[in-house]
Amino acid sequence: MTPYFIRQLIIHTICNVTGAAPIEVTALDWVELNTRDWEQVFSRLEATLDIQTGMLTSIERSFSIEKLMHMLHARVTHNIVI
Incomplete structure (x- = not known):
């Protein structure tokens, strides 16, 4: 799974949860979410990628x-079992 694919997945997930347009999301340096949206975004990303990020319990929103793309890519590539 490429970093670019993970980046697109992140953007797609944020858009599906918040209703924001992709161009709005990609224009942001930092994405800020309310608690409900935060939980939805990270639970969907974790389920899709079959990983645990620890972000669901984070107080940071x-x-x-x-940065998230790189972190998720590292988690995904280290969880691969051959």
Whole structure:
């Protein structure tokens, strides 16, 4: 799974949960979500990627798409069992 695919998945998930347009989401340096949206976004990402991020319990409610992309890519690539 490529970092670009994960980035698109993040953007798609945020848009589905918040109703924001992709261009609005990608224009943000930091994405800020309310608690409900935060839980929805991260539970969907974790379920789709079959990983645990620990972000569901985080008190922080903002993130950089680029940093999140790299973190999720690292988790996904290290969870692969051959």
